[in-house]
Amino acid sequence: MKKSKSNKLIFKHLFIPHKKNGYRPHAFRHRMLTLYSFVLLSSQVLMGVTYYSGASLAAETPKQMQSNIISLTNQERGKSNISPLVESQTLDKSAQDKLKDMFTNNYWDHVSPTGVEVWSFIEKNNYEYSFAGENLARGFIDSRSVVKAWMASVSHKKNILNSNYNEIGIAAGEGKLNGKPTILIVQLFGTEKPNMVAAAKLETTKVESKPVLSRANLTINERIPYFMMWIVIFILLIFDGVMIRRTGLHKNKSQLFQFRAALIVNVLVLILLSLNYVSIT
Numbered sequence: 226m227k228k229s230k231s232n233k234l235i236f237k238h239l240f241i242p243h244k245k246n247g248y249r250p251h252a253f254r255h256r257m258l259t260l261y262s263f264v265l266l267s268s269q270v271l272m273g274v275t276y277y278s279g280a281s282l283a284a285e286t287p288k289q290m291q292s293n294i295i296s297l298t299n300q301e302r303g304k305s306n307i308s309p310l311v312e313s314q315t316l317d318k319s320a321q322d323k324l325k326d327m328f329t330n331n332y333w334d335h336v337s338p339t340g341v342e343v344w345s346f347i348e349k350n351n352y353e354y355s356f357a358g359e360n361l362a363r364g365f366i367d368s369r370s371v372v373k374a375w376m377a378s379v380s381h382k383k384n385i386l387n388s389n390y391n392e393i394g395i396a397a398g399e400g401k402l403n404g405k406p407t408i409l410i411v412q413l414f415g416t417e418k419p420n421m422v423a424a425a426k427l428e429t430t431k432v433e434s435k436p437v438l439s440r441a442n443l444t445i446n447e448r449i450p451y452f453m454m455w456i457v458i459f460i461l462l463i464f465d466g467v468m469i470r471r472t473g474l475h476k477n478k479s480q481l482f483q484f485r486a487a488l489i490v491n492v493l494v495l496i497l498l499s500l501n502y503v504s505i506t
Contacts, residue, residue, distance in 0.1 A: 238250070238251055239251050239252040240252050240253070242468075247468065247472050247474075248468050248471075248472070249465055249468045249469070249472075253461045253464070253465060254465055255462055255465050255466070255483065255484050255487035255488075256483070256487065258458050258461055258462045258465065258487065258491070259462075259487045259490050259491060261458050262455065262458055262490065262491050262494040263494065265451060265454055265455060265458070265494070265498070266494050266497055266498060268451075285366075285367055285368060287396075287397040287398050287399075289368075290367070290368045290371075290395075290397040290410070291317070291395040291396070291397055293367075293368035293369070294368045294371060294372060294395050294397075294410070294412065295310065295312055295393055295395060297368060297369060297372040298310060298372060298385055298393065298412070301372065301376060301385055301386065302385065302386060305386050307386055307388050308388070308391065310390060310391060310392055310393035310414070311391060311392050311393070312392070312393055312394070312395075313352070313392040313393065313394050313415065314394075315347075315350050315351070315352045315394070316347070316352065316392055316393060316394020316413045316414075316415050317394040317395060317396065318350050318394070319343075319346045319347045319349070319350045319352060319394055319413055320346075320394045320395055320396035320411040320412070320413045321396040321398075321411075322346040322349070322350070323343050323346045323359075323396065323411045323413075324396040324397075324398050324409055324411050325398075326341070326346070327402075327409055328398070328400035328401070328402070328409070331402055331403065332402075333361065333363055333402060333409065334361075335359060335361065343359045343411075343413070344357060347413065347415065352415060352417065353417060353418045354415045354416060354417060354418065355416050355417070355418045355419075356387075356389040356390055356414070356415065356416040357413070357414065357415045357416075358384045358387065358390065358413070358414040358415075359384075359411070359412065359413055359414070360375055360381050360384050360385070360411075360412040360414075361409070361410065361411060361412070362374065362375070362409070362410040362412075363402075363407055363408070363409055363410070364407055364408060365408060365410065366408060371410055372385075375412075384412075384414055387414065389416060390414040390415060390416055391415075391416050392414070392415045392416065392417070393412070393413065393414055393415075394411075394412075394413040394415070395410070395411065395412055395413075396410070396411045397409070397410045397411075451498055452495075452498065455491075455494065455495055455498060458491065459491055459495075462487060462488065462491055465484070466484055466488070469481075469484055
């Protein structure tokens with residue numbers, strides 16, 4: 226009986242506003258609420274919602290993205306006085322085949338889980354190349370941010386500004402990787418063999434690069450439940466602030482500082498919840 230009464234008192238102190246807890250339930254004070262925010266953020270990361278999830282809807286259609294990436298790529302080449310690339314329907318088809326293969330076999334890399342490289346898709350479409358290269362991107366919703374991220378990477382920039390290439394192919398599309406919606410982009414570069422005699426003097430170049438992370442594109446996507454939970458936490462934090470004011474605790478500099486710090490931390494958590502991580506490789 227005593228244990229039951231004790232449990233009720235603990236519950237009352239933790240969750241119910243009353244005179245003895247200063248109308249500030251211990252479970253809903255700013256320190257605990259800040260802890261809840263960090264737990265919320267950690268759970269989002271562990272569930273894989275923030276990292277490598279990408280947006281569910283692109284800002285451009287795949288066709289628009291394809292055209293814009295080619296235009297932006299040629300703009301970057303123009304800045305370095307390098308001749309523009311010509312779109313190749315064969316490389317477009319090869320890039321599309323690579324894109325479909327990644328979604329079908331649930332991977333995102335230059336090499337498939339079964340060891341198939343992008344060069345296989347190029348050769349399958351009867352594109353006999355003397356030079357070839359590939360850039361990949363994931364999670365971007367617009368062409369400008371993709372090209373900007375590629376240009377910020379030494380290896381990707383090297384592909385874009387490689388004067389050995391004279392043709393380009395692009396594929397962009399939405400699908401699911403590891404059960405989560407994302408956008409994948411494949412950029413292929415190539416130079417067809419002029420003839421068998423000249424080809425003997427040329428070396429086949431396959432340019433690959435290591436994964437690079439880039440932060441861009443603020444999106445809500447499937448993270449709405451996390452934002453709803455954060456709103457509840459923030460409302461409780463504001464309520465705690467009101468009660469600190471009404472009970473005169475705001476006159477205590479330490480209490481006031483702690484509350485303001487909790488407020489700032491929770492706003493930062495909101496920003497981190499909003500960030501969508503994109504990636505290039």
